[in-house]
Amino acid sequence: MRYPAVAGSFYPVGEELKEMLESFFGDLGEVGSERKITAGVSPHAGYIFSGYTASRIFKAIYEDGLPETFVIIGPNHTGLGSPIAIYPKGKWATPLGEINVDSELAKTIAKHSQMADLDETAHTYEHSIEVQLPFIQYIAEKAGSEVKIVPITLGLQDEEIAEDLGKAIFEASQELGRDVVVIASTDMMHYGPVYGYVPFRARADDLLGRIKEWDFRIIRQILNLDYKEMFKELKEMDHTMCGPGGVATAIVYSRLAKAVEAELLYYTTSFDVSRSTDAIVGYASIVMRR
Template identity: 75%
Template sequence: MIRYPTVAGSFYPSDEALIEMLEEFFKDLGEEGSKRRITAGVAPHAGYVFSGYTASRTYKAIFEDGLPETFVILGPNHTGLGSPIAVYPEGEWLTPLGSIEVDAEMAKAIAKLSGIADLDELAHKYEHSIEVQVPFIQYLSELAGKDVRIVPITLGIQDEDVSKALGKAIFEASEELGRDVVVIASTDFMHYGPAYGYVPFRARADELPHRIKEWDFRLIRRVLDFDVDGLFRELREMRHTMCGPGAVGTAIVYSRLAGALETELLHYTTSFEVSRSTEAIVGYASIVMRK
């Protein structure tokens, strides 16, 4: 089973420019580490020109901490296709950098132990939130000379119960199989502006990024406190437009079960820094969780 790229050439380059872009993102990359304290990371999934550098900060930290055997990558289901909670079952994913293998054994164990997820490829066919994470993993695993696998999971339902069930299932599967795992929560934060039908406050163009950052940091503080219930409570109270709260909630639950004790915000920005457009502004954050 092969999953072909659907946003190569739009969200990220489909040719040698991809390598050039990744080299620029990682020009400050240190040596691969062996500490393996990082349990999970949060990374955005917009076009690389907007959020690629922010995403690279998550992967830089993971590389310098030590690459795991398997990345379990969770992202929102923007297309509405397939199962509401869909684990890609087996095979490989292709990008312009080549192929990466799906950890089929881990995928099956997560689906079985969760009691809520299905093994389903349709939900992944056109979804970009996981695809855009894969070239970062491929680039760094090639640099390290390691065979790293992935387990892609899309979420069409995102709440506390889903986060707790999936986080627990990923932990139990990793223990049962003896698998060294890092969870990646693929999410963007606030989607502000007329283009998104979401204008909860008004501000001058030069003030908007600061106001958006304030709203995003109400959620980011919950993530930094490992507070799943607080994250979803804030989301509902603010009617916030963060698109991947279930992925982040799952990362928090898994990390706590895996012994994580600290979190770190590595980078934050908005699309306004590149686009200068007030019609659509999106917030992006890089966060890691550590033992």
């Protein structure tokens, strides 16, 4: 059992969590059955900052139809464990209950990958995957579905790893006949002294415009399903997006799964809530479809 590491800090517990999710999903439509969605990009900050943005991808998945398994890929912020760590088996707990790990799929992904390890340690305190789970649990309960998860953390993030892991997820899903959606957990630009990144000083309006410009250069490449250009843009701008490897993996998987388009569902920044320029983070919710 993997117990919550950030419940009560990144997201609330008890009735407060349920009420917050209800407010996020107040416009939820009917559960769908099309299953065109192959992957999504979702932020992983505190719910007060990015929760609504994250809810948009899970709303889209609910209305498209839930998969059997969510493969959730997040950056490894802690440095613990294997550089590419697949959680092997068992359950993850949140204040909403428990969710099963798809151990068969996890082992099959590891078998097809040349780089990934089956490793629990990397997941012990990592928040980037945990914060996605209440959204999944909420829509699964609404749909009356029992979905599973495969959590994967990335301590290394580059094109080679994304190509290996995206291909391994696709091949494993094909081998097992498993219906999968990949969730890439990432925040966008991190700006401010809190993050040690202050390339220039400006008024709030000008600063937000610049951050949005930087983020949308990256978002444009994600919408083009072009992870190579995404990495080029990241390097050129010295962009501080924290989960490019997961996003690239989602693109690789989606292209193999015959995705033909991507759509930006929502974009915002932490400034909308904090009103502070000491630490500004961008958040995007993106869906990829066949």
